Amino acid sequence: MSRTSTDPIPPPPTDPPVPLPQVPGPKLEPFTANAHADIEFLKFLGSPEDKDSKVWKVNIDGHGPYALKLFLFNSWESLQCHGNSLTKPLAKPKFYDGYFDPFNCECRVYGRLKQECREDLAVRSHGYLLLSPQQEHQVTNLMKSHSDGPIVSASDELDGYNFWGRFEEHRGHPIRAIVKEFASDGGEGFNSTQVEQLWEDVQDLHRLGILVRDITYANYIGGKLVDFSRAWTMYHPCFDWTTPRQLKSNLQQDAQRLIGLLYTWARVNREQHDAEGYDFEPPKGLKECSLAEDDCQDVDPGSYDWHKWEADPEATEAFIDKALF
Ligand SMILES: Nc1ncnc2c1ncn2[C@@H]1O[C@H](COP(=O)(O)OP(=O)(O)OP(=O)(O)O)[C@@H](O)[C@H]1O
Ligand SMILES: [Mg+2]
Structure with a gap:
């Protein structure tokens, strides 16, 4: 497929703002009636290396x-x-934007958690906002003090090498942001009392048709996942049109990442755990699910019944059959 200027990625509609993304499946509502708000930027929470986003503590x-x-x-x-x-x-x-863009991936996860009344499975989200040009200008200037000289194109050309990574197809698009519960100011990702729950939560996410695909220590705060920028949420084309081998390896990825990070966490904190009399054991069933040669007893997120949420499931099926590919 070649780049086409006749069918660019449209900016999010703002009058009135609609739940996003605009592809079939779960969506996130705007945080305010017009998706805009006064924002007071208090403190940068992420690190300059964060690849997908910049996270701020705000009012x-x-x-x-x-x-x-x-x-x-x-x-x-x-x-x-x-x-x-x-x-x-x-x-x-x-469609690539709808199903793979990090903002849209997170919107789809939070939309599903809301549909299923399982917002307890993540650090909570309250909706999305769109930044005004003035707010973008303000936060860009604030961010400059947090990185070693951002790469900002001197020309008007939008070639991706600018602070927010804009390409020509994003000209005039506002920065999209997700409002979340402020979880902590640099506390621990999780503690020993939460270890069993971590795997239970991941399995529950799988039951709800969500594959996280980015399980790392930094993506946990207080025992809950906070980053869903790589997640696939049913309906997602990758559960449908992937080779069985690739799908199996993708499905095992969450378990493999979780067990890997738990062993590292247990090793790093061994002295403290010894002092507390805590003896690390991987959560029940996690090891089996992470072994490549084993058939995982975990649930396949691709088997989630997403039809029940669609106003017109037949029309969505027709879209998937005739228009998506
Ligand atoms: N709700 C929150 N409360 C407090 N701190 C947060 C919150 N959300 C994110 N952070 C902080 O910001 C960091 C980056 O957030 P997040 O992982 O969502 O972004 P990211 O850009 O996708 O990161 P990555 O580059 O790892 O994919 C987190 O590791 C955490 O330190
Ligand atoms: Mg992250």
Whole structure:
């Protein structure tokens, strides 16, 4: 498929703002009626190396604190690489954006958690906001003090080498942000009393059709996952059109990442655990699910019944059959 200027990625509609993303499946509502708000930027919470976003502690319309995750832009061609396990290409750039863009991936997860009344499975989200040009300017200037000289294009050309990663296809698009519960100011990812629950939560996410695909210590706060920027949520084309081998390896990835990080965490904290009389054991069933040669007893997120949430399931099936690819 070649880049087409006749079908670019549209900016999020703002009048009135709609739940996002605009592809079939779960969506996140705007945080305010017009998706805009007064934002007081208090403190940068992430690290300059964060690849997908910049997270700030903020007050919004005089209330807070909240965590506000501001998402960088991605060209649809780079999103196409995120979808490289697909056995056939999607028909339009906007479908890559809808199913693989980090902001949209998180919106889809939070939308599903809300549908299923399982917002307890993650650090909570309250909705999305769109930044005004003035707010973007303000936070960009604040961010400059947190990195070793951001790469900002001197020219008007949008080539991806600018602070928010804009390409020509994002000209005029506002920065999209997700408002979350402010979880902590640098506390621990999890503690020994939460270890069993971590695997139970991941399995519950799988039951709800969500594959996290980015389980790391930094993505936990207080025992809950906070980062879903790589997640696939049913309906997602990757559960449908991937080779069985690739799908199996993707499905095992969450278990493998979790067990890997738990062993590292146990090793790093061994002295403290010894002093507390805590003896690390991997959560029940996790080891089996993480072994490549074993058939995982875990649930396949691709088997989630997403039809029940669709206003017109037949129309969605027709879209998947005839328009998505
Ligand atoms: N709700 C929150 N409350 C407090 N701190 C947070 C919150 N959300 C994120 N953070 C901090 O910001 C960091 C980056 O957040 P997050 O992992 O969501 O972004 P990211 O850019 O996708 O990161 P990565 O580059 O690892 O993919 C977290 O590791 C955490 O330190
Ligand atoms: Mg992260």
